[in-house]
Amino acid sequence: MxxxxxxxxxxxxxxxxxxxxxxxxxxxxxxxxxxxxxxxxxxxxxxxxxxxxxxxxxxxxxxxxxxxxxxxxxxxxxxxxxxxxxxxxxxxxxxxxxxxxxxxxxxxxxxxxxxxxxxDEELVDVLLAHRRLYRGPKIVVIGGGTGLSNLLRGLKTYSANITAIVTVADDGGSSGRLRQEFGVLPPGDIRNCLAALADEEKLLTELFQYRFSVGDGLSGHSFGNLFLTALSEITGDLERAVAASSKVLAIRGQVLPATLSDVRLWAKLADGRRIEGESSISKAGGSIVDMGCTPANPPALPAAIKAIQEADYIIMGPGSLYTSVIPNLIVPQIADAIAATDAPRIYICNIMTQPGETEGYSVAEHIQAIDKVCGRALFNAVLVHKTSPSARALIRYSQSNSHPVFLDREDVTKLGRRIVLANVMHEDEDGCVKHDSEKLAKVLVRWYTGAKV
Structure with missing residues (x-):
């Protein structure tokens, strides 16, 4: 406590x-x-x-x-x-x-x-809420990017027993610079998840997310990235640094890197090109047919395997298919642990296709991409948003060749997946579309309750 x-x-x-x-x-x-x-x-x-x-x-x-x-x-x-x-x-x-x-x-x-x-709250109400959260289901969420942190903001109101397993393959932006200059694992996605799970520590969360806009060497870096990098140097690895940061932010649950190996993604495109580096894959402008990492078969973090084995519920996504979700699953021990568990497992499909990664993909093609890379079916249900974005949003996204992910029901059913349809979209004034964290968490918890009966 x-x-x-x-x-x-x-x-x-x-x-x-x-x-x-x-x-x-x-x-x-x-x-x-x-x-x-x-x-x-x-x-x-x-x-x-x-x-x-x-x-x-x-x-x-x-x-x-x-x-x-x-x-x-x-x-x-x-x-x-x-x-x-x-x-x-x-x-x-x-x-x-x-x-x-x-x-x-x-x-x-x-x-x-x-x-x-x-x-603002009575002590007994705080204690009752605390008891409820810490008696909640053990949820493991696997992914990366803003999609994962957005989901965690909603889930933490239902359970404090959350484990976020996060990719460490990022090589762009502030994380990429720190990775090159200090040789540390990229802290960006982990920082976002820590901030999302923080328990009413508003000032510290804002500090972690603060990004420097001026200064030689500092511009573009977030304070949280620098803090995690310094802690990694002091404690010896990113796992200990994240544990120390978790105490500072008083987070509900835990955030774990998928591996402590210095992995770099590679992707083979339909035209024969081989693209290396997470930030280069989506910019290559081709159709991805295979994916892996260097070094191959990196060892998983033992704590991540333990969390999966003890999980009551496993969620994959949302997030970039090839650069946020799959990078965790190409760690063989993580895929093996997911396949071995009897816990309900669900994949949250993106609302819109992503240029450079999933252009023209349907829901079934998202599923097939995961199955192909992992060599097996790792989840038994897929959550799909069921209404279309506004005309303004469609026009905005079409300019970058992005469109709503089409639900091909028959093909998904043939893949042996149960379809969970729900309205879980949030659209802002500019027509930007993303999952609504509260609605998404509510649907996921409701489905889990029904699945375990």
């Missing part, structure tokens, strides 16, 4: 004393909700207090049971002589409970007031 969460949770108690009485009482009853593990410890605390006083009485050679019984009898006798038992009994009981709750509340409020004076 992160320090940020503890501070937020403690602080919320202070707000309870400022709310009206009915709301406060309803909040108190929430403490009795199943799963919070509060009732048992409260009872144990009271039992310990009673035993402590009993032990003290025995130590000083009193006869505690006799004297306690006599004291209680005399005290209760005087009360019931004055006030009838059916009034005095409930009154004393309620008074005792109120004093106990008030004392506990004020104790934590005093600590809260020092640690963090402002809060």
């Amino acid at each position: 992160s320090i940020g969460f503890i501070k937020q949770a403690l602080n919320s108690l202070q707000r309870q004393s400022r709310r009206h009485t009915p709301h406060r009482i309803s909040q108190w009853f929430k403490w009795l909700s199943p799963g919070l593990a509060i009732k048992r410890w409260l009872i144990i605390s009271l039992g310990g207090m009673v035993l402590g006083f009993l032990g003290l009485a025995i130590w000083i050679r009193l006869t505690p049971i006799f004297w306690a019984t006599l004291l209680i009898r005399n005290f209760l006798g005087k009360i019931t002589d004055t006030v009838p038992y059916y009034i005095s009994g409930p009154f004393v009981m309620v008074l005792g409970l109120l004093l106990l709750v008030w004392g506990q509340t004020r104790t934590v409020s005093s600590i809260t007031e020092v640690i963090r004076p402002n809060a």
Whole structure:
């Protein structure tokens, strides 16, 4: 549990004393909700207090049971002589409970007031949400680029047991420059996923995503890329650097590189050309017929294999087919681990085709490309957006020879895949199309719930 969460949770108690009485009482009853593990410890605390006083009485050679019984009898006798038992009994009981709750509340409020004076949520609500998230399904998401980070923003509201397995084949932009100059694995996609999974650490997330616009050597670099590069040098590898960054950002789940090998993608085109480098593949302007990496058969990160083996649910995509999704699957151990699991596995097909990679591709052709590279079927369902973008968006994308991915139902069915149709698109004012993170996550969780029944 992160320090940020503890501070937020403690602080919320202070707000309870400022709310009206009915709301406060309803909040108190929430403490009795199943799963919070509060009732048992409260009872144990009271039992310990009673035993402590009993032990003290025995130590000083009193006869505690006799004297306690006599004291209680005399005290209760005087009360019931004055006030009838059916009034005095409930009154004393309620008074005792109120004093106990008030004392506990004020104790934590005093600590809260020092640690963090402002809060918007009640402590019990924060704890219930925390319990729900950390009891969520173990979800493994495989991909890269902006598509993966966009999906993670939606999924983290349903589960904190998320593992993002990210490609490290990027060789363009800031990541490519750092890779060339420092010999480190490209941190860009990992940085985006860390920021997407960050738990209410707004300032730190903005800092991680901040990109320098001026300065010799700094222009074009993001702070997060530089931070991960420095941590990689200090800790010895990218895996440890990501783990340290995860603590700083208080992320829900974990982000893992697919491999720690310095892999470089290559693609064979239909015209016989062999293109090397992730950033060059989509610029080559040809039809991709085969794909691999150098060195061949890189070893997978053991933690990534373990996450796949323990997963309740595996999601591939969305993202660039040949430069974000497939690069993870050409790590043989990852493909083997996915094929061996019985967990539901779904591929999220892109909404639009991508120039230089999937021009003219249908849904079935996306699936066939993955099957061909991996040599087997790794997923049993495909999620497809079912409505067309606006005319404005179609015109915008057609200028770069990009069009909606056509759903060829019969061919997909022949490939043995179940089709999941849903409206999961977000279109902005400029006609840019992408998956809506909230809608997409909701559909995926709903499908998983139905698939496991």
